Amino acid sequence: MLSRFLKQHTGPLTRDLVQEPGHFGLGKIPSRLKPSSTVTSICGYCATGCQLKIHLDATGEAINLSPQAGYPVNLGMACPKGWQALDPLESPDRATVPLLRDRSGKLMPTDWPTALGTFTQRLKEIQAKHGRESVAFLSTGQIPFEEMAFLGCLFKFGMGFLHGDANTRQCMSTAVTAYKQSFGFDAPPACYSDFEESDVIVLIGANLCIAHPILWQRVMRNQRNPQIIVIDPRATETAQAASQHIALKPKGDLALLYALAHCILRDGRVDAASIARTEGIEEFTEFVKDYSPTSVADRTGQSPATIEALALSVSQPNKRVSWWWTMGINQSYEGVRAAQAVINLCLITGNIGKPGTGPSSITGQCNAMGSRLFSNTTSLVGGNDFSDPEHREKVSAGLRIPVESIPSEPSLAYDQILAAAESGEIKGLWIVATNPFHSWIDSGRLAVLRERLEFLVVQDMYFTTESALAADLVLPAAGWGEKSGCFINSERRIGTLKAVRKAPGQALSDFRIFRLIADAWGCGEMFERWTDPEAAFRMIRDLTKDRPCDITGVEGYEMIDQMGGVQWPYPAGSQGSHPKITNLVSRRLFEDGIYYTPSGKAKILFSPPADLPEPPDSEYPFTLLTGRGTSSQWHTQSRTSKSDILKKLYPARPYVEIHPKDAARYHLKAGSRVTIRSRRGQMDAAVYLAPTVQQGQIFLPMHYPEVNRLTHPSFDPHSRQPNYKACAVSIQRFP
Numbered sequence: 121m122l123s124r125f126l127k128q129h130t131g132p133l134t135r136d137l138v139q140e141p142g143h144f145g146l147g148k149i150p151s152r153l154k155p156s157s158t159v160t161s162i163c164g165y166c167a168t169g170c171q172l173k174i175h176l177d178a179t180g181e182a183i184n185l186s187p188q189a190g191y192p193v194n195l196g197m198a199c200p201k202g203w204q205a206l207d208p209l210e211s212p213d214r215a216t217v218p219l220l221r222d223r224s225g226k227l228m229p230t231d232w233p234t235a236l237g238t239f240t241q242r243l244k245e246i247q248a249k250h251g252r253e254s255v256a257f258l259s260t261g262q263i264p265f266e267e268m269a270f271l272g273c274l275f276k277f278g279m280g281f282l283h284g285d286a287n288t289r290q291c292m293s294t295a296v297t298a299y300k301q302s303f304g305f306d307a308p309p310a311c312y313s314d315f316e317e318s319d320v321i322v323l324i325g326a327n328l329c330i331a332h333p334i335l336w337q338r339v340m341r342n343q344r345n346p347q348i349i350v351i352d353p354r355a356t357e358t359a360q361a362a363s364q365h366i367a368l369k370p371k372g373d374l375a376l377l378y379a380l381a382h383c384i385l386r387d388g389r390v391d392a393a394s395i396a397r398t399e400g401i402e403e404f405t406e407f408v409k410d411y412s413p414t415s416v417a418d419r420t421g422q423s424p425a426t427i428e429a430l431a432l433s434v435s436q437p438n439k440r441v442s443w444w445w446t447m448g449i450n451q452s453y454e455g456v457r458a459a460q461a462v463i464n465l466c467l468i469t470g471n472i473g474k475p476g477t478g479p480s481s482i483t484g485q486c487n488a489m490g491s492r493l494f495s496n497t498t499s500l501v502g503g504n505d506f507s508d509p510e511h512r513e514k515v516s517a518g519l520r521i522p523v524e525s526i527p528s529e530p531s532l533a534y535d536q537i538l539a540a541a542e543s544g545e546i547k548g549l550w551i552v553a554t555n556p557f558h559s560w561i562d563s564g565r566l567a568v569l570r571e572r573l574e575f576l577v578v579q580d581m582y583f584t585t586e587s588a589l590a591a592d593l594v595l596p597a598a599g600w601g602e603k604s605g606c607f608i609n610s611e612r613r614i615g616t617l618k619a620v621r622k623a624p625g626q627a628l629s630d631f632r633i634f635r636l637i638a639d640a641w642g643c644g645e646m647f648e649r650w651t652d653p654e655a656a657f658r659m660i661r662d663l664t665k666d667r668p669c670d671i672t673g674v675e676g677y678e679m680i681d682q683m684g685g686v687q688w689p690y691p692a693g694s695q696g697s698h699p700k701i702t703n704l705v706s707r708r709l710f711e712d713g714i715y716y717t718p719s720g721k722a723k724i725l726f727s728p729p730a731d732l733p734e735p736p737d738s739e740y741p742f743t744l745l746t747g748r749g750t751s752s753q754w755h756t757q758s759r760t761s762k763s764d765i766l767k768k769l770y771p772a773r774p775y776v777e778i779h780p781k782d783a784a785r786y787h788l789k790a791g792s793r794v795t796i797r798s799r800r801g802q803m804d805a806a807v808y809l810a811p812t813v814q815q816g817q818i819f820l821p822m823h824y825p826e827v828n829r830l831t832h833p834s835f836d837p838h839s840r841q842p843n844y845k846a847c848a849v850s851i852q853r854f855p
């Protein structure tokens with residue numbers, strides 16, 4: 121079988137790919153783009169989902185870009201990353217041919233037939249010997265959802281494996297789980313226009329000025345003179361610009377939120393109609409009696425008077441209060457309950473389903489929301505459920521695949537996949553467009569895990585990421601700007617991206633690579649309708665029918681572009697008289713007070729706060745906080761470090777923010793070199809004196825590979841999201 125495949129594809133393979141119409145990973149720019157001097161495309165970095173106008177030359181190649189003025193998300197704005205989005209495509213370390221590790225241990229160039237043959241042979245051998253749970257994939261929130269769906273369906277339905285997860289587990293699985301449990305579906309209720317329509321904007325664990333600068337601009341457009349409250353251990357850039365900063369103790373969030381509920385329920389500052397649409401209010405009222413402001417003062421670092429005043433601010437009758445959170449809540453050992461504590465406050469005060477309100481998570485990656493609905497990892501593709509026989513039948517019929525191919529069991533989560541690889545149960549790993557050897561918590565463990573893996577494949581734009589350098593096989597992939605598809609942003613808006621550059625060398629779009637792997641594996645027939653991203657879009661769109669995320673009213677990419685993006689839900693008939701689709705530009709959920717639970721009511725969920733997994737002590741006396749450094753940096757910097765302009769906007773070498781009084785105790789000055797140690801590893805950094813960090817705490821930007829050698833591997837029990845935000849470390853001045 122394999123030799124036949126290789127025989128068929130040796131030689132003509134590359135030429136066939138170049139000539140294939142609709143193939144965006146290699147070869148010509150699609151002719152339909154040529155007559156136009158500009159096309160629009162959604163930015164490929166963060167989940168804000170800004171639309172960029174790409175300027176093309178006469179051959180259809182992108183030569184420059186600017187933010188799109190009329191788009192309802194960014195309104196003509198872009199952050200530095202968006203402005204420089206084309207830069208990373210030209211980097212000399214682009215993977216341009218497949219690379220295969222040879223007997224001497226070196227990664228050497230090879231051809232696609234050999235790469236595909238090796239991929240198939242090695243993974244099939246492992247599968248035959250160790251079963252369908254012995255290989256897993258780890259993918260990303262950075263690729264279009266058509267590609268995510270293809271990977272998830274190919275791996276589980278075609279190749280017959282069970283376990284796959286994405287790096288979205290690192291950023292928003294907490295929000296997903298919180299929404300699912302509370303609302304019956306992963307349904308972020310608000311839209312970005314709510315930033316402009318609030319009277320009180322609460323940002324908890326969210327540094328918009330740096331992490332989501334365009335959303336901060338939306339806050340600045342608010343004409344209602346809003347009170348802006350930032351709850352964060354650090355006086356972040358956003359906190360400094362806010363009306364009020366609550367300088368919380370690390371992971372005091374859950375206790376603080378329960379104390380706020382305590383005050384609001386005690387004083388009857390509630391919305392009775394909203395509460396009537398919930399379940400669990402009696403138990404919650406009883407539960408929060410134990411969380412008086414006095415009782416949580418130590419845990420939160422806030423005086424009872426501050427907590428009482430905050431409770432008044434967020435429960436003002438006739439004021440619109442919106443709550444927004446990002447990684448300060450999500451990346452925690454008890455993030456789900458913290459997110460639900462925010463949701464509970466909105467439910468009891470009636471701040472949901474109305475303009476200027478809402479408990480909303482702002483996700484990290486450009487297509488995190490697409491991953492939630494279409495990656496076929498946690499949820500069955502199309503917002504369906506693996507455990508529901510009717511959903512499996514529906515997906516089977518829609519994709520024309522045998523229902524027996526669809527597993528009913530859940531996949532292992534990211535941390536469980538890596539633990540299984542560490543213990544030797546998972547022997548093959550396929551990493552797509554993500555870099556866990558840098559980004560995973562307690563990343564030093566991945567070196568051990570690498571030794572246990574029999575075969576590691578990394579599919580990426582670059583051959584120089586920490587993960588690609590560890591691979592046995594590197595598959596060269598096209599990047600943003602070199603392929604088409606759709607992203608979904610944090611307000612549930614679907615937008616399209618376009619191929620405006622040729623991928624270098626023999627790099628292929630991930631979509632195309634999945635097609636080739638399907639053929640090589642021997643399940644190509646199952647995916648013969650997956651001819652191009654838009655064909656895939658139509659198939660998986662139809663799988664959303666009658667689900668909360670129903671987008672069956674979206675005809676195709678052209679319609680999405682014409683409408684300025686489409687928010688889900690958008691069921692068939694939305695353009696006519698659909699009762700729920702009253703605003704085609706910007707819509708929020710739950711305006712009718714009906715949730716997706718069986719009873720139609722939202723659930724009020726809670727449990728007591730747990731202790732910090734690793735509190736500071738005499739040996740490791742500081743609490744390490746991590747987060748985004750600047751708006752010019754993105755995650756592991758595999759792309760942003762390729763832009764000369766972006767690189768000028770942040771320090772090249774690691775730095776640590778430390779309070780001046782702590783620095784004085786350790787005889788440190790600005791620029792002093794220190795070693796930072798945790799129980800798991802150590803790193804060096806230059807001191808940056810920052811009164812914005814509280815005493816006893818230090819802050820490290822997450823973008824430097826050394827940082828995650830320090831972080832503590834604890835996880836939220838509901839979402840399995842890693843707890844990146846607080847662990848114990850020591851500092852020592854360089855001799």
Ligand code: SF4
Binds near residue numbers: 163
């Ligand atoms: S805010 Fe996010 S989506 Fe907008 S330009 Fe910047 S990185 Fe891109």
